[in-house]
Amino acid sequence: MRVEPTLGSASDWQSLAPRTPAGRPPLDETALYAAAIGPKNQDHYLSRFKAFDRRGGTRLGWHWPAFLWTLYWLLYRKLWWHALAYFFAPYLLLTAAAVLVPAVGADRASLVFLAVFALLFVVPALLADGFYFKHCRRLIERARAESSDPREQKAYLERKGGTSRLIAVLFYVLFVPGLIGIVAAVALPAYQDYTVRAKIQQALVQAKVAGDAVGDFYGRNRRVPRDLAEAGHATAPSPDVRDMRVDARTGVITVTLGTSAVAGLSFVLQPEAGADGRIAWRCGSQEIPARLLPRECR
The missing domain is CATH 3.30.700.10 (Glycoprotein, Type 4 Pilin)
Known part of the structure; x- marks a missing residue:
């Protein structure tokens, strides 16, 4: 008499899942991504990364930190080579702009500097999620190449990925006071102009x-x-x-x-x-x- 196979319990299926040499089930992609991203803004990146995986590639998107604090964000997310390239980018772009402005004429100089602004701030904001996705994918591939043990893979990703505490501290120690100084340098003259203009208005009356x-x-x-x-x-x-x-x-x-x-x-x-x-x-x-x-x- 032939006996038809029946579905087993969840534990039965779990026993059939692929195992690592250490006898532990491998980490799924979500867990690997989470380890590479770290706890900061994890939900944002996980949703983008899953969408990239479904589509089979990255897409343009908008990323405010990469627009407002491009270099800091690259360093904070340990995108070291991207940060190094971005550090030199303004010098190269402004040098190119200085060469282009005489060629295109003074009346089109604003278009040249608008292009420089877009390349330095807008383009990184549009590509940031894609850059970071590829970075995390490379970390996951290296973690798998380093070890087949899920615990070691997770430890590797947490060590190499995540965010840089040193950069976070430097941001608050250096950038925030500098930002306050910039705001004060802009706001104080504007306020002084406002008060003088108000005095002249009274004289006009x-x-x-x-x-x-x-x-x-x-x-x-x-x-x-x-x-x-x-x-x-x-x-x-x-x-x-x-x-x-x-x-x-x-x-x-x-x-x-x-x-x-x-x-x-x-x-x-x-x-x-x-x-x-x-x-x-x-x-x-x-x-x-x-x-x-x-x-x-x-």
Whole structure:
């Protein structure tokens, strides 16, 4: 009588699984990847690596750390040769850009430097997951070549893969203070410009009050006043305005500033005939940098 084979229990199937010489089942790909990646952001990389395996190759993707901190990320993930190449890349690319700019002309120089930016930051961010996947695959192949024992393979991957603690420490010791310094170097001048611009705006408000007085005087008398006092405007003491006067010939009001960063510099209000017959004022300056002027004075 013929007996049909039946499915055994899970333990029966486990006993049929391939064994290593040490008698232990080999690690599956997920466990090998996890050992090579390490605990940091493991879920992110595992999902990408599994997708690469299903597709049979890498695909472009976006990786923010590789965009924002490219060299640090390469070192942190122990991509030593990639980091070395990236370290020299800016020198090579900027040298090439210096050669290309005279050839393409100054009007296209921005395109050259945009290409340099893309090669240094955008391209690594698009290729980062693929680079790291191939790196981990090479580590797994070496681990398998080193030993057939799963424990030794895992130990090898954890030792050669994962992240670099030294680079992490250096990042916090060197990069973070440097980043704070860069932010401060950018933000402090911007804040100083903002405060100076606010002071000039206050002076402009005072100048417009004087302009209204001059305009009213001109409307009544059909001439420009000899000075602001004749126009009925009393200049109040102000730390923002050192002097304010009107030209009796042209009607131009000149405002000399007292704010420290622009002390002694002036802007003017030039009279123009408005559509309603009243005087309109146009603000401008040949002395004060445009970035410090209110928008209507630029």
